[in-house]
Amino acid sequence: MSEASVSTIPMDPKRSQELFLFTTPLVGDFVAKATGRSLMLPINRLGEEDLDLTGYQAGLAALGISPYKIRFDNEKGFLEFMENYVYEQYREGALEVSEEQLLVCNCGAVEILNEATAKIEKRTNGKTFRILPNGKIACKKCKSAATLLTTPCLMRLPKEQSVGVVDVQPHPYRGCVLDHLSIYFGCKHLISRQRETAMKVNLQGTEFHLDNDYIWLHYGRYLRTIGENPDVIVASNHSLRKGAIYAAFMAECGDEPINLVVTPYVDLTKQLGDCSVKALSAKYPPSVLRAFMLIHLNWRVQNSKGDLTWLRWLARVVNEIDVRAGEDSLIAGITNKIKGHNLKTGLVDLKRGKELSSGQNLSLSLIKS
Known part of the structure; x- marks a missing residue:
């Protein structure tokens, strides 16, 4: 070490x-x-x-x-590690392939689980999208309105997370960090993308591009x-x-x-x-x-x-x-x-x-x- x-x-x-x-x-x-x-x-x-x-x-x-x-x-070693890690997580049941409804834009910058949009405040704008007056989601990059797509997706399933694995400084941020971890590990997450990304895996005969954020995390x-x-x-x-x-x-x-x-x-x-x-x-x-x-x-x-x-x-x-x-x-x-x-x-x-x-x-x- x-x-x-x-x-x-x-x-x-x-x-x-x-x-x-x-x-x-x-x-x-x-x-x-x-x-x-x-x-x-x-x-x-x-x-x-x-x-x-x-x-x-x-x-x-x-x-x-x-x-x-x-x-x-x-780096090559990391991408090889991630490929093996994803297959291992799938074998252990931490990941699954399932049909999901997505909201996607024309350029692929916006790709959101349709069920997750219920949690988005009507006046909240995200990093890649904004909310139109009619309530629809539009991409900030290509300006197109997101449309519904049903397709196989690679999902990360909820997992119990040990409290205290992250020691936060300064302490006033500790509660916020624990909240973030509780929400993240307590929900399922879309980790595949329709657009091309830095790496892909093949599961159940389907090719999935992994979300770049999921990779570097x-x-x-x-x-x-x-x-x-x-x-x-x-x-x-x-x-x-x-x-x-x-x-x-x-x-x-x-x-x-x-x-x-x-x-x-x-x-x-x-x-x-x-x-x-x-x-x-x-x-x-x-x-x-x-x-x-x-x-x-x-x-x-x-x-x-x-x-x-x-x-x-x-x-x-x-x-x-x-x-x-x-x-x-x-x-x-x-x-x-x-x-x-x-x-x-x-x-x-x-x-x-x-x-x-x-x-x-x-x-x-x-x-x-």
């Missing part, structure tokens, strides 16, 4: 021009350094073999995130089966459901819970000037950008707004602030292999436990603000 590591869930690098999309790798970097772990950054490359990582790696460099190991969820599980040891997963609160399921699948093939560290979300839109990583890194060194990210990590709110005026101030005073002490303060609550601690509590504990310099106190106040 390899050394323990901190990992994000597989990330899409296509939007890596936005600074705060690097929050999860940055927090992963904090945690890895604090706990003596390595940092693993999986890339979601299923169906996109020519994905350009230049912008993503430039963003990591702009924030001084190093060292790290990049892996890809379309098992990537962490695969890593553990080949001797890698990611035992800490970092995910944004905007990806909480997927982060929880990803961690739960990993925990199924080990004796210890998987730690899930949830990061807050910071929005830097509607700011004056160019907010891209490329523009900001041309003006400010990693120490300033790390401090800028650090002061916006607020676990007390779901979403917060980034303020570029902090950058101009930080550029003047960052040399006077012990930024490393600020980072240590942030992760002080998880030094005991992360379990059982609250990230914010660590700030208070550190201040109580030692005499801090004026620079460290300033850094601490920035994090808590």
Whole structure:
């Protein structure tokens, strides 16, 4: 078994021009350094073999995130693992082939179990669809209204899930994570797609394309089966459901819970000037950008707004602030292999436990603000 590591869930690098999309790798970097772990950054490359990582790696460099190991969820070994895993799950009765009614659009982006649409609020829009005034579902991509199709489907059946397999930090997210896992493992799920995807299986004489999300959600599980040891997963609160399921699948093939560290979300839109990583890194060194990210990590709110005026101030005073002490303060609550601690509590504990310099106190106040 390899050394323990901190990992994000597989990330899409296509939007890596936005600074705060690097929050999860940055927090992963904090945690890895604090706990003596390595940092693993999986890339979601299923169906996109020519994905350009230049912008993503430039963003990591702009924030001084190093060292790290990049892996890809379309590697041959993983796809072979998933094929065998699906056949095994089918033999064990965890998956079944059944006739289902689907709502599908012309391009295939929308594919929903018809029975699941009863749970969709009339005014709720999804990632790929929107609700028309007449109540019908329309695809955001091809604009067509979804129509009914009855066809054989590959379904994941409900399964009892052990409570406590995912240890959540900070603790206020624990209830939400348990709710997500209870709902996911308590319901049946469509895991096949009519459109072509990264891999397919043949069951009962029918060819099924596996949903790409279902595939990559098992990537962490695969890593553990080949001797890698990611035992800490970092995910944004905007990806909480997927982060929880990803961690739960990993925990199924080990004796210890998987730690899930949830990061807050910071929005830097509607700011004056160019907010891209490329523009900001041309003006400010990693120490300033790390401090800028650090002061916006607020676990007390779901979403917060980034303020570029902090950058101009930080550029003047960052040399006077012990930024490393600020980072240590942030992760002080998880030094005991992360379990059982609250990230914010660590700030208070550190201040109580030692005499801090004026620079460290300033850094601490920035994090808590």
